[in-house]
Amino acid sequence: MPPISTSDSPATAGGVTGLFGGTFDPVHLGHLRLAEEAADRLGLSEVRWIPAGQPTHRETPSVNAQNRLAMVQLAIARNPRFTLDATEVASAQPSYTVPTLRRLRQEASGTGERPLVLLLGADAFAGLPDWRDWTDLFALAHIAIAHRPGFPIEPGNLPPALAEVFRARYRASPEVLREAPAGHIVSFAMTQLDISATQIRTLLRNARSARYLLPDAVIDYIRREHLYCKE
Ligand SMILES: Nc1ncnc2c1ncn2[C@@H]1O[C@H](COP(=O)(O)OP(=O)(O)OP(=O)(O)O)[C@@H](O)[C@H]1O
Numbered sequence: 413m414p415p416i417s418t419s420d421s422p423a424t425a426g427g428v429t430g431l432f433g434g435t436f437d438p439v440h441l442g443h444l445r446l447a448e449e450a451a452d453r454l455g456l457s458e459v460r461w462i463p464a465g466q467p468t469h470r471e472t473p474s475v476n477a478q479n480r481l482a483m484v485q486l487a488i489a490r491n492p493r494f495t496l497d498a499t500e501v502a503s504a505q506p507s508y509t510v511p512t513l514r515r516l517r518q519e520a521s522g523t524g525e526r527p528l529v530l531l532l533g534a535d536a537f538a539g540l541p542d543w544r545d546w547t548d549l550f551a552l553a554h555i556a557i558a559h560r561p562g563f564p565i566e567p568g569n570l571p572p573a574l575a576e577v578f579r580a581r582y583r584a585s586p587e588v589l590r591e592a593p594a595g596h597i598v599s600f601a602m603t604q605l606d607i608s609a610t611q612i613r614t615l616l617r618n619a620r621s622a623r624y625l626l627p628d629a630v631i632d633y634i635r636r637e638h639l640y641c642k643e
């Protein structure tokens with residue numbers, strides 16, 4: 413099992429750290445390829461997975477936070493670059509990203525101004541102006557956007573306030589991530605996998621196979637715990 417970080421476990425010293433938050437209801441191969449390809453293409457020494465305890469911007473997840481955390485733990489268990497951050501799940505507060513980044517920035521302060529990179533799918537990036545205190549994000553971390561089928565990354569497709577920020581902060585080369593601790597936006601191509609947790613929940617509710625869309629260990633867990641069954 414990978415190490416689980418809590419607020420008192422400092423991030424790995426040195427390198428560039430990727431931060432990957434999500435509802436993960438459930439975690440699937442689209443998430444795993446995003447994190448793996450981000451690590452390769454952006455040269456990340458670690459990708460820290462941060463399941464949201466109480467997501468604020470969507471319906472209540474189908475499965476509770478402990479089960480979603482357990483599924484992520486199983487999914488990333490054999491990858492030495494992946495770590496799990498249980499802090500949002502352990503918190504009684506709603507899961508907002510800016511306070512999480514402030515905490516991680518403080519943890520990283522012992523290792524100097526280390527670059528932190530928030531990893532987002534293109535759909536999540538387009539929704540940024542709805543996030544709480546979203547303009548504060550850029551003082552705390554870089555953002556790396558993963559291409560996702562159906563969500564082209566172009567200023568013309570973004571809300572105006574975000575398009576302006578995108579034009580000012582976007583850089584073509586991921587090398588800029590090492591040159592500053594925060595503030596740049598980059599994008600990276602990833603294997604296009606049109607997989608969503610919504611699709612998987614629908615398959616499982618209808619007693620259809622979700623095999624090869626998510627890791628076997630996660631499917632086994634879902635079966636054992638009777639998750640995503642028809643009510
Ligand atoms: N297939 C995919 N390709 C690229 N990015 C993805 C993919 N699936 C999810 N992501 C990204 O992973 C992050 C976490 O996503 P989330 O847990 O909401 O998964 P989801 O499949 O989009 O879920 P749901 O269908 O419940 O909305 C977001 O940044 C999202 O954009």
Ligand SMILES: O=C(O)c1ccc[n+]([C@@H]2O[C@H](COP(=O)([O-])O)[C@@H](O)[C@H]2O)c1
Nearest residue numbers: 433434435464469507508509510543544
């Ligand atoms: O901070 C916010 O206001 C905020 C609003 C929407 C989404 N987020 C974060 O964005 C990440 C992806 O969200 P989602 O809904 O695609 O799973 C996850 O870590 C959420 O906590 C954060």
